[in-house]
Amino acid sequence: MSLLNLHSVTKTVPLPDAPPLTILHGVDLEISSGDRLSIVGRSGSGKSTLLNLMGLLDSPTTGSITFDGRPAEKFSSAERDRVRGREIGFIFQQFNLLPGRTARENVMTPLLYATGKQFWNRSKLAAEMLERVGLGHRIDAMPTMLSGGEQQRVAIARSLVRGPRVILADEPTGALDVETGASVMALLDEVALSTGAALVTITHDPAIADLASRHLLLDHGRLSTVRDDGRPSELVAVSRRLPHAAGVHAVPAASGAVPDEELSA
Amino acid sequence: MSRFFTGVVGALAEAWQELRIHRTRVLLSLIGVAVAVCALTTVVGVAGIAEQAMTESNERWGGRPATLKVTASKADGTAPDPEAMTALWTETLERYGIDYAGRIAYGAAFVQFADGAVNVSVQAVDPAYAQMHRLQVDHGAWFAADDALRLAPAIVVNEAFWQRIGSPDLGSHPTVQLLGNAPATAVIVGVHRSQSWEMEPTMYMLTEAYSAVSSDGPAIGLTEYEMWIPADLTEQIQAGLTRDLQAGLGESYVVNIYRSDPGAYDDDPLLSLKLTVGGIAGLVLLLGALGLVNIAMVTVKQRIREIGIRRSFGATAGRVFFAVMLESVVATVAAGVVGVMVAIFIVKSPMVEDLIGQGMITDFPPFPIEAALLGLGAATVVGALAGLMPALVAVRVRVIDAIRY
Numbered sequence: 001m002s003l004l005n006l007h008s009v010t011k012t013v014p015l016p017d018a019p020p021l022t023i024l025h026g027v028d029l030e031i032s033s034g035d036r037l038s039i040v041g042r043s044g045s046g047k048s049t050l051l052n053l054m055g056l057l058d059s060p061t062t063g064s065i066t067f068d069g070r071p072a073e074k075f076s077s078a079e080r081d082r083v084r085g086r087e088i089g090f091i092f093q094q095f096n097l098l099p100g101r102t103a104r105e106n107v108m109t110p111l112l113y114a115t116g117k118q119f120w121n122r123s124k125l126a127a128e129m130l131e132r133v134g135l136g137h138r139i140d141a142m143p144t145m146l147s148g149g150e151q152q153r154v155a156i157a158r159s160l161v162r163g164p165r166v167i168l169a170d171e172p173t174g175a176l177d178v179e180t181g182a183s184v185m186a187l188l189d190e191v192a193l194s195t196g197a198a199l200v201t202i203t204h205d206p207a208i209a210d211l212a213s214r215h216l217l218l219d220h221g222r223l224s225t226v227r228d229d230g231r232p233s234e235l236v237a238v239s240r241r242l243p244h245a246a247g248v249h250a251v252p253a254a255s256g257a258v259p260d261e262e263l264s265a
Numbered sequence: 266m267s268r269f270f271t272g273v274v275g276a277l278a279e280a281w282q283e284l285r286i287h288r289t290r291v292l293l294s295l296i297g298v299a300v301a302v303c304a305l306t307t308v309v310g311v312a313g314i315a316e317q318a319m320t321e322s323n324e325r326w327g328g329r330p331a332t333l334k335v336t337a338s339k340a341d342g343t344a345p346d347p348e349a350m351t352a353l354w355t356e357t358l359e360r361y362g363i364d365y366a367g368r369i370a371y372g373a374a375f376v377q378f379a380d381g382a383v384n385v386s387v388q389a390v391d392p393a394y395a396q397m398h399r400l401q402v403d404h405g406a407w408f409a410a411d412d413a414l415r416l417a418p419a420i421v422v423n424e425a426f427w428q429r430i431g432s433p434d435l436g437s438h439p440t441v442q443l444l445g446n447a448p449a450t451a452v453i454v455g456v457h458r459s460q461s462w463e464m465e466p467t468m469y470m471l472t473e474a475y476s477a478v479s480s481d482g483p484a485i486g487l488t489e490y491e492m493w494i495p496a497d498l499t500e501q502i503q504a505g506l507t508r509d510l511q512a513g514l515g516e517s518y519v520v521n522i523y524r525s526d527p528g529a530y531d532d533d534p535l536l537s538l539k540l541t542v543g544g545i546a547g548l549v550l551l552l553g554a555l556g557l558v559n560i561a562m563v564t565v566k567q568r569i570r571e572i573g574i575r576r577s578f579g580a581t582a583g584r585v586f587f588a589v590m591l592e593s594v595v596a597t598v599a600a601g602v603v604g605v606m607v608a609i610f611i612v613k614s615p616m617v618e619d620l621i622g623q624g625m626i627t628d629f630p631p632f633p634i635e636a637a638l639l640g641l642g643a644a645t646v647v648g649a650l651a652g653l654m655p656a657l658v659a660v661r662v663r664v665i666d667a668i669r670y
Contacts, residue, residue, distance in 0.1 A: 057577065057664045078581040085579010096574050096668065100286035112275040113579035119271040158578070 002066075003165055003198060004031040004054060009063035011049050011221075023049045025221045026063070033165060035198040036189070038209035040226075041218035047202045048170060050218060054200065055168050056084045068165075085113045089159030089197070091188070093171035095151045097143040103130055103154045104139045110162050118162065129157040133187060149180035156188050160195065167192050169201045173208055185211055272584060280591040284599075287564070294560040295600035297553030298647055302604030303611075305546035306640035310612035312539050313633040314621045323527035325398050330528035331496040332397065333503060334489050337510065337520045344488065345514055347476075353513040354490050360509070361502060365493035367391030368472050372479055375444035376466070378429055382444055385426070386467045389475035395457075397493045405435035405455035408471055412454065418443075418474035421455040426466035449478045461623060491525070499524060550643055557651040561593055565655035572659050573667025586656045593652025594645060601644025605637045612636075 011024040023046040031037065031054075041047045052058040053065060056072055065072040067083060075083060089110075097106045104126045111122035118125065130139050133153040143151055152172060159167055172188060173181030185201075185208055192199040203209050215226040284291050328334075335354075338344050351368070358366050370389040375382045394400065395407040402421065412419040417440065433439040435453060443449045457469070470478075494502050503522050510520045523529075565572075572585055580588075609632050611617060618629065 052665050055577070078583060081576065081579055081581040081584075084577065090577045092668065096570070098571055098574065101282065105282065109575065110578035112279060113575075113581075113584065115268050115271045119275065162579075 002030045002032050003035075003068060005029070005066045006053065006060075007064045007066075009053060009060040009065065011046070011053065011058070012061040023221050024053075024060075024223075027221075027223045029054075029216075029223060031166065031198050031200065033198055034193075034196050035200075035214065036212040037198070037200045037214045037216060038212035039200065039202045039216045039218055039223075040204065040206070040209050041202075045218045046221045047218050050223070051168050051170050051200070051202055054166070055088050055090060056080050082113075085110060086162060087165045089162070089164035089167045091152070091155050091159045091167065091169040091172045093174035095143070095148075095155045095175070097151055097154055097158075099143065102140045102142060103135060103146065103157075106143070106154055107158045107161050110158060114162055125161055126157070129161045130154070132191065133157045147180075148176050149184055152176060152180075152184045153187060156184070156191065160191055160197070163195060163197075165197055167197050167199045169199065171203055172201065173203070173205060178207075181205070181208065272587075276584060276588045276591050277595070279588045280595045283588075283592050284596055290560065290564065291596050294557050295596055297556050298550070298597050298644060299600040299604040299607070301546060301550035301553040301647075302601045302640045302644045303607045304549055305543065305643055306605050306608035306636045307611050308539070308542040308546050309636035309639055310608055310632055311617070311621060312542075313630050313636065314612065314618065315538075317630045318622045320527055321399050325400065327525040327527055327529075328397050328491060329399065329493055330526045331499045331524055332491055332493050332526040333499065333506070333522055334491045334525045335506065335510065335520065335522050336489055337514055337518050339517055340519065345518060347488065350488070350490075350514075353510065357506065357509055357513070358492065361505070363492050363494060363502075365393050365397055367393045367397065367491060369394070369489045369491060370472065370475065372475060374468075374478065376426075376468075377442040377444055378466075379431075383466065386465070387475060388467070388469050389472045390469055391472055393493075394469070397491070401458040402455040403458050405453070407455055407457075408469075413471045413473045415452070415474070418449055418451045418470055418478055419454045420451045421457055421469040422453055423457060423459040423463055423467045425459070425464055426468055427453070427456040429466055443478055445478070447478050451478075496528060550647060554647040554651050557593070557597070557647065558654055561651055561655040562658065565589065565658050568659075569662050569667045570669075572662055573664050573669075576662075576664040577668060582660045586660045589656040589659045590649065590652040593655070594648035597644045597648030597651065598641065601641045604644065605640040608636070608640060 006027050006029040009024055009027040009029075010022060012020045012022045014020050027050065039047055039050065049058070053060055056065075056067065056075070059065075059073065067075075067087070072080065097103075098109060101109075104123065107126035107129050108122045111118055111125060114122070127136070127139055130136055133156055135150060135153055135157070138146060138150060141150075143154070146154065152175075156172075159169075167188070169188065173184055176184060189199065189211060199212075201208060201212060209215055217224050217226050324330075337350065344350075354366075354368075368389070368391055372387045372389060373384050374387050376385045388394075390408075392408045392410050392412075395402065400407070403424075404427070405421070407421060408419060420441075427433075430439065430441060430453075433453075435455070439453045440450045441453065443451050451468075451470075459467075492502075503524075507520055507522050510522075511518070514520065572580075575585065576582075613632055622629070
């Protein structure tokens with residue numbers, strides 16, 4: 001069963017002194033657990049708009065989005081926020097770490113909006129997540145004291161700490177050099193794989209796009225499939241047999257981020 | 266319930282984190298609030314002490330609540346026979362079971378001081394007077410019941426009197442000569458506390474003793490009879506007393522019974538002062554709040570990106586509103602606590618107490634809890650009002666725009 005489904009989604013925005021601009025035209029997209037998607041496209045092609053729609057940050061002008069079989073338009077505003085916090089993890093190009101907070105406090109941020117054990121154990125869970133992304137020794141470091149790669153790893157830990165089922169990465173390596181970018185992507189892929197989350201990466205970088213199993217192209221608001229390498233279940237199975245990427249401290253899914261329903265019981 | 270509880274704790278944690286990170290800005294913006302709350306609380310606290318000072322001062326003259334004064338005279342001003350009146354008075358007090366009662370007569374006596382004879386005001390009273398009128402004796406003691414039997418009358422004098430005879434040790438039983446038609450040697454048994462501006466010597470004597478030394482009789486005006494009774498029984502006793510005394514004295518006498526203590530008057534003598542200073546403190550509070558709103562607005566605009574990030578990680582609009590609001594309230598309440606603590610320190614400092622009480626307060630009131638609550642309440646309201654606008658701005662932010670801000 002698909003996790004996130006976009007059906008004939010169109011997004012139009014009004015412009016001052018000009019006719020409305022249609023950014024997305026009839027986008028159809030189905031994302032299941034464990035999927036690895038890359039979306040490439042020129043600047044202004046509507047990639048970020050598409051990501052915002054998938055992340056329930058925005059609503060389509062026409063068409064429908066369903067999350068876990070439930071139509072997104074039926075969600076109340078608060079419910080939409082809660083689903084987003086629980087099920088979707090964001091990774092931004094500019095990391096968007098909260099200034100003045102340590103790495104641990106940044107990773108704890110999403111847990112402030114959780115309930116049950118996730119909320120009360122937020123400090124411990126954040127530390128474990130940082131450990132998992134190889135930053136166990138920089139837990140109390142401020143973002144300004146971290147390198148770009150380390151900052152993005154903190155951002156990855158933050159996006160994964162609530163055990164989301166979908167990870168949306170908007171140019172996750174855009175602010176990093178090639179080598180660091182590859183290392184960060186390997187980490188993201190590895191950690192996402194261990195939790196079984198779907199990973200959607202928006203990128204300009206063909207090498208980064210190549211890491212995904214499904215390659216999509218967004219051109220002038222129209223989404224098309226460039227390549228589809230295989231079923232997600234096969235990908236997960238194959239990846240689990242592979243040795244871990246160098247420098248990545250992957251942990252089996254059972255001991256890592258745990259879905260809300262298990263923790264908040 | 267769990268979501269609500271974690272929401273409240275989470276919002277508090279966020280607010281505290283925000284305050285910790287921006288402590289310098291927060292501290293600076295809160296100085297105005299703390300000063301205003303301190304001013305407001307101090308005004309109310311000081312007014313409480315001033316009120317007590319004024320009440321006690323009034324009680325020194327009019328008696329403690331509820332004091333009933335009784336006068337009786339014929340239409341031409343003739344007083345009843347003192348002995349007959351005293352007998353009737355004593356009998357009436359016994360009938361009503363009233364323990365605190367006494368007579369007051371005003372007169373004068375020539376006293377021989379080292380620098381000459383001086384006409385000194387005398388109040389002839391009964392032993393219960395000191396307790397009924399909050400009279401404090403700083404040296405020696407007030408009259409005891411058997412002081413009336415002394416051959417040398419006992420007197421309690423004011424500070425001016427005592428200083429005029431050289432402030433002698435009362436253990437040495439200092440005496441003064443009372444001149445006049447019936448000269449006598451009076452023994453000073455006590456020195457009562459008096460206002461610093463009282464420069465003229467005055468003294469108290471027991472009614473019987475004064476009658477003995479005053480050949481003219483004690484009265485300048487009529488002898489007053491007074492009693493200290495429970496306030497809720499005033500009307501009942503007043504009516505019964507009027508009836509009984511009138512019956513005892515006969516139709517030719519007019520019996521007048523009235524409440525003389527300050528509780529008989531409803532108006533607050535400090536109201537205008539309280540309103541003026543309270544108004545000024547309110548204005549300071551308003552200015553502090555405006556500064557706070559200004560800084561909070563600027564800060565929220567700087568934090569729009571952060572708010573967007575939080576929203577993307579699951580913060581609901583209500584949660585963001587609550588957190589921004591709470592930051593303001595937590596900060597102003599903290600400032601309010603500081604302001605109230607400083608106010609307590611000011612109001613309860615011995616210097617301020619002396620300044621307002623002038624050493625005349627017997628029962629210093631504790632720091633009024635309503636002043637502290639008012640200060641904290643004002644701080645909370647200011648925080649809520651100052652937080653409202655930035656919180657609304659924070660909620661209206663579109664998440665997508667905020668992240669890219």
